[in-house]
Amino acid sequence: MVQKQVALASKLVPSILVGSSSPMASTELHNLTEAFPDMPSPNCFSAEYDRWFCKWRRSAEATNVTDFTTAYIAADVDLFPNLHTVLKVCATRPSSTAGNERSFSSLKRLKTYLQGRNYRPCRPRNAVGPECKGAQN
Numbered sequence: 001m002v003q004k005q006v007a008l009a010s011k012l013v014p015s016i017l018v019g020s021s022s023p024m025a026s027t028e029l030h031n032l033t034e035a036f037p038d039m040p041s042p043n044c045f046s047a048e049y050d051r052w053f054c055k056w057r058r059s060a061e062a063t064n065v066t067d068f069t070t071a072y073i074a075a076d077v078d079l080f081p082n083l084h085t086v087l088k089v090c091a092t093r094p095s096s097t098a099g100n101e102r103s104f105s106s107l108k109r110l111k112t113y114l115q116g117r118n119y120r121p122c123r124p125r126n127a128v129g130p131e132c133k134g135a136q137n
Contacts, residue, residue: 002093005035009090012049012083014056014065014074023053036089039082048082067091 008031010016011024024032029049033042052075056062065071072087 006090006093008032008035009068009086012052012087013068013071014059014062017053017056018062024049032086036086038089039085041082045082048080052080052083 008028011020011028026046029046033039033045039045056065065074068087068091072084072091075084075087077084
């Protein structure tokens, strides 16, 4: 879901916008409006997009704006409040869940290490059986 939102929003980045042959279709604009409910005035998004498209079609600097962060900086909050919000969300949103994947990988390494050392977790004091390794009485 997040990747789909970012893929839609990437068409707002000026270098991609200018490289396309035509502006976004109305269905794409509608999908983008639904994907980002934090827009201040979603009813004006289509007109705002048209102004954004015209601004960058005429500009020679469009090829220099290649990512969400620089597009966010270029979007004036007074002229483009909805675009400003969408670009801000995309610029600050993590692009993947690599942090979660790394933590699971670390947990797997820890479990493998403990299994290799024949580690047994400690039992409660009132349990019957051998004490845990390394426990001090």
